[in-house]
Amino acid sequence: MEKRLLLAIALSFFILVIYQLFISKRKPQPETTPEEIKTPERIEGVLPKEVIKEETIDEIAKDIDKYLHRDALLKKEMALMNIEGVTPMMVEAGYFSISAPEVLSLAVQQLKTKGVEEIKICEVRWITAPLSGFLIDGKGSFNVGAKHYSTFRIGLDYNTREEFVFIARGEDDKGNVIWYPGPEPNFYLTYELFGGREKFESLSSRFK
Numbered sequence: 164m165e166k167r168l169l170l171a172i173a174l175s176f177f178i179l180v181i182y183q184l185f186i187s188k189r190k191p192q193p194e195t196t197p198e199e200i201k202t203p204e205r206i207e208g209v210l211p212k213e214v215i216k217e218e219t220i221d222e223i224a225k226d227i228d229k230y231l232h233r234d235a236l237l238k239k240e241m242a243l244m245n246i247e248g249v250t251p252m253m254v255e256a257g258y259f260s261i262s263a264p265e266v267l268s269l270a271v272q273q274l275k276t277k278g279v280e281e282i283k284i285c286e287v288r289w290i291t292a293p294l295s296g297f298l299i300d301g302k303g304s305f306n307v308g309a310k311h312y313s314t315f316r317i318g319l320d321y322n323t324r325e326e327f328v329f330i331a332r333g334e335d336d337k338g339n340v341i342w343y344p345g346p347e348p349n350f351y352l353t354y355e356l357f358g359g360r361e362k363f364e365s366l367s368s369r370f371k
Contacts, residue, residue, distance in 0.1 A: 223268040
Protein backbone atom coordinates (compact mmCIF):
# COMPACT_ATOMS: atom_id res chain seq x y z
CA MET A 164 0.00 0.00 0.00
CA GLU A 165 2.84 2.33 0.91
CA LYS A 166 4.60 1.53 -2.36
CA ARG A 167 1.50 2.52 -4.37
CA LEU A 168 1.18 5.79 -2.47
CA LEU A 169 4.83 6.64 -3.03
CA LEU A 170 4.49 5.78 -6.73
CA ALA A 171 1.46 8.08 -7.08
CA ILE A 172 3.28 10.93 -5.33
CA ALA A 173 6.34 10.49 -7.54
CA LEU A 174 4.19 10.42 -10.68
CA SER A 175 2.35 13.59 -9.64
CA PHE A 176 5.65 15.34 -8.93
CA PHE A 177 7.00 14.30 -12.35
CA ILE A 178 3.92 15.66 -14.14
CA LEU A 179 4.19 18.96 -12.24
CA VAL A 180 7.86 19.36 -13.26
CA ILE A 181 7.07 18.68 -16.93
CA TYR A 182 4.20 21.21 -16.86
CA GLN A 183 6.41 23.91 -15.30
CA LEU A 184 9.11 23.33 -17.94
CA PHE A 185 6.53 23.63 -20.74
CA ILE A 186 5.10 26.89 -19.36
CA SER A 187 8.53 28.48 -18.91
CA LYS A 188 9.41 27.91 -22.58
CA ARG A 189 6.34 29.79 -23.86
CA LYS A 190 7.01 33.43 -24.70
CA PRO A 191 4.54 35.84 -23.16
CA GLN A 192 2.38 37.66 -25.70
CA PRO A 193 2.67 41.48 -25.41
CA GLU A 194 -0.56 43.35 -24.89
CA THR A 195 -1.74 45.28 -27.97
CA THR A 196 -2.92 48.81 -27.38
CA PRO A 197 -5.72 50.32 -29.53
CA GLU A 198 -3.15 52.63 -31.13
CA GLU A 199 -1.15 49.63 -32.39
CA ILE A 200 -4.09 47.92 -34.03
CA LYS A 201 -3.84 48.29 -37.81
CA THR A 202 -6.41 47.53 -40.45
CA PRO A 203 -5.43 44.96 -43.09
CA GLU A 204 -3.78 46.44 -46.16
CA ARG A 205 -5.93 46.77 -49.28
CA ILE A 206 -5.52 43.83 -51.60
CA GLU A 207 -3.88 45.01 -54.78
CA GLY A 208 -6.39 45.36 -57.57
CA VAL A 209 -9.41 45.29 -55.28
CA LEU A 210 -10.76 48.75 -54.58
CA PRO A 211 -12.83 49.40 -51.47
CA LYS A 212 -16.46 50.24 -52.17
CA GLU A 213 -17.00 53.97 -51.80
CA VAL A 214 -19.84 55.16 -49.64
CA ILE A 215 -21.48 58.16 -51.30
CA LYS A 216 -23.85 60.24 -49.27
CA GLU A 217 -26.67 61.18 -51.60
CA GLU A 218 -27.86 64.71 -51.01
CA THR A 219 -31.58 65.32 -50.86
CA ILE A 220 -33.36 67.65 -53.26
CA ASP A 221 -33.95 70.13 -50.44
CA GLU A 222 -30.26 70.15 -49.49
CA ILE A 223 -29.21 70.81 -53.08
CA ALA A 224 -31.92 73.46 -53.59
CA LYS A 225 -30.52 75.53 -50.71
CA ASP A 226 -27.27 76.03 -52.65
CA ILE A 227 -28.60 75.64 -56.20
CA ASP A 228 -27.14 78.98 -57.24
CA LYS A 229 -23.61 77.60 -57.05
CA TYR A 230 -24.46 75.02 -59.72
CA LEU A 231 -25.45 77.69 -62.27
CA HIS A 232 -23.05 79.15 -64.78
CA ARG A 233 -22.60 82.89 -64.26
CA ASP A 234 -24.03 83.59 -67.75
CA ALA A 235 -27.07 81.31 -67.42
CA LEU A 236 -30.46 83.02 -67.72
CA LEU A 237 -31.62 81.26 -64.57
CA LYS A 238 -28.70 82.81 -62.72
CA LYS A 239 -30.25 86.24 -63.28
CA GLU A 240 -33.71 85.12 -62.21
CA MET A 241 -34.71 81.67 -60.97
CA ALA A 242 -38.01 81.44 -62.83
CA LEU A 243 -39.67 78.95 -65.16
CA MET A 244 -40.09 81.70 -67.77
CA ASN A 245 -36.30 81.75 -68.16
CA ILE A 246 -36.44 78.20 -69.47
CA GLU A 247 -36.53 77.95 -73.25
CA GLY A 248 -39.92 76.74 -74.51
CA VAL A 249 -41.84 77.92 -71.44
CA THR A 250 -44.19 80.86 -72.09
CA PRO A 251 -45.69 83.34 -69.59
CA MET A 252 -49.14 82.06 -70.54
CA MET A 253 -48.18 78.52 -69.51
CA VAL A 254 -46.91 79.71 -66.14
CA GLU A 255 -49.91 81.96 -65.48
CA ALA A 256 -52.29 79.12 -66.32
CA GLY A 257 -50.60 76.92 -63.73
CA TYR A 258 -49.41 74.48 -66.36
CA PHE A 259 -46.46 73.31 -64.27
CA SER A 260 -46.43 71.57 -60.91
CA ILE A 261 -42.70 72.00 -60.55
CA SER A 262 -40.49 75.02 -59.88
CA ALA A 263 -37.26 76.04 -61.58
CA PRO A 264 -35.15 75.29 -58.47
CA GLU A 265 -36.69 71.82 -58.28
CA VAL A 266 -35.88 71.10 -61.94
CA LEU A 267 -32.26 72.10 -61.41
CA SER A 268 -31.96 70.25 -58.10
CA LEU A 269 -33.25 67.02 -59.64
CA ALA A 270 -30.71 67.36 -62.45
CA VAL A 271 -27.82 68.07 -60.07
CA GLN A 272 -28.75 65.09 -57.90
CA GLN A 273 -28.73 62.76 -60.92
CA LEU A 274 -25.45 64.20 -62.19
CA LYS A 275 -23.75 63.76 -58.83
CA THR A 276 -24.92 60.17 -58.69
CA LYS A 277 -23.12 59.59 -62.01
CA GLY A 278 -19.93 61.15 -60.64
CA VAL A 279 -20.09 64.46 -62.52
CA GLU A 280 -18.14 67.16 -60.68
CA GLU A 281 -17.74 70.93 -61.02
CA ILE A 282 -21.32 71.17 -62.29
CA LYS A 283 -22.29 74.43 -63.99
CA ILE A 284 -25.73 74.42 -65.62
CA CYS A 285 -25.87 76.69 -68.65
CA GLU A 286 -29.17 76.19 -70.48
CA VAL A 287 -32.50 74.51 -69.80
CA ARG A 288 -35.13 73.70 -72.41
CA TRP A 289 -38.73 72.48 -72.17
CA ILE A 290 -39.81 69.85 -74.71
CA THR A 291 -43.15 68.19 -75.40
CA ALA A 292 -42.10 65.43 -77.81
CA PRO A 293 -41.46 62.56 -77.71
CA LEU A 294 -42.34 63.23 -74.05
CA SER A 295 -42.84 66.21 -71.77
CA GLY A 296 -39.70 67.10 -69.94
CA PHE A 297 -36.68 69.29 -69.48
CA LEU A 298 -33.28 69.12 -71.18
CA ILE A 299 -30.50 70.51 -69.02
CA ASP A 300 -27.19 71.37 -70.70
CA GLY A 301 -24.10 72.28 -68.75
CA LYS A 302 -20.39 72.02 -68.14
CA GLY A 303 -18.65 69.72 -65.70
CA SER A 304 -15.99 67.12 -65.17
CA PHE A 305 -16.97 63.52 -65.95
CA ASN A 306 -14.48 60.67 -66.26
CA VAL A 307 -14.97 57.16 -67.58
CA GLY A 308 -11.69 55.31 -67.34
CA ALA A 309 -9.08 57.38 -69.16
CA LYS A 310 -11.71 59.38 -71.06
CA HIS A 311 -12.69 62.85 -69.88
CA TYR A 312 -15.92 64.67 -70.75
CA SER A 313 -16.53 68.37 -70.15
CA THR A 314 -20.11 69.06 -71.29
CA PHE A 315 -23.29 67.15 -70.57
CA ARG A 316 -26.99 66.98 -71.35
CA ILE A 317 -29.42 65.31 -69.00
CA GLY A 318 -33.16 64.92 -69.65
CA LEU A 319 -35.81 64.79 -66.91
CA ASP A 320 -39.27 63.37 -67.53
CA TYR A 321 -41.82 65.91 -66.26
CA ASN A 322 -44.35 63.29 -65.15
CA THR A 323 -42.03 60.84 -63.39
CA ARG A 324 -39.26 63.30 -62.41
CA GLU A 325 -36.83 60.62 -63.59
CA GLU A 326 -33.89 60.81 -65.98
CA PHE A 327 -34.64 59.69 -69.53
CA VAL A 328 -31.40 60.59 -71.31
CA PHE A 329 -27.79 61.41 -70.47
CA ILE A 330 -25.19 62.52 -72.99
CA ALA A 331 -21.63 63.78 -72.43
CA ARG A 332 -19.12 65.27 -74.83
CA GLY A 333 -15.36 65.69 -74.55
CA GLU A 334 -12.06 65.46 -76.38
CA ASP A 335 -9.26 62.91 -76.35
CA ASP A 336 -5.52 63.65 -76.13
CA LYS A 337 -5.43 64.37 -79.86
CA GLY A 338 -8.31 66.83 -79.76
CA ASN A 339 -10.82 64.46 -81.33
CA VAL A 340 -14.42 64.67 -80.12
CA ILE A 341 -15.57 61.75 -77.97
CA TRP A 342 -19.07 60.92 -76.77
CA TYR A 343 -20.68 59.14 -73.89
CA PRO A 344 -22.30 56.74 -74.58
CA GLY A 345 -20.09 55.67 -77.44
CA PRO A 346 -20.81 56.49 -81.09
CA GLU A 347 -23.31 53.72 -81.72
CA PRO A 348 -26.25 53.98 -84.18
CA ASN A 349 -28.83 53.90 -81.41
CA PHE A 350 -27.03 56.69 -79.63
CA TYR A 351 -27.09 59.00 -82.64
CA LEU A 352 -30.76 58.27 -83.29
CA THR A 353 -31.57 59.17 -79.70
CA TYR A 354 -29.39 62.25 -79.84
CA GLU A 355 -30.89 63.59 -83.06
CA LEU A 356 -34.37 62.87 -81.74
CA PHE A 357 -34.03 65.59 -79.12
CA GLY A 358 -32.46 68.16 -81.44
CA GLY A 359 -30.44 71.21 -80.45
CA ARG A 360 -27.20 69.54 -81.46
CA GLU A 361 -25.45 72.67 -82.70
CA LYS A 362 -26.23 74.56 -79.52
CA PHE A 363 -25.03 71.67 -77.41
CA GLU A 364 -21.78 71.28 -79.32
CA SER A 365 -21.04 75.00 -79.05
CA LEU A 366 -21.77 75.12 -75.31
CA SER A 367 -18.11 75.31 -74.25
CA SER A 368 -17.40 78.23 -76.60
CA ARG A 369 -20.54 80.15 -75.61
CA PHE A 370 -20.13 79.67 -71.86
CA LYS A 371 -16.55 80.33 -70.78
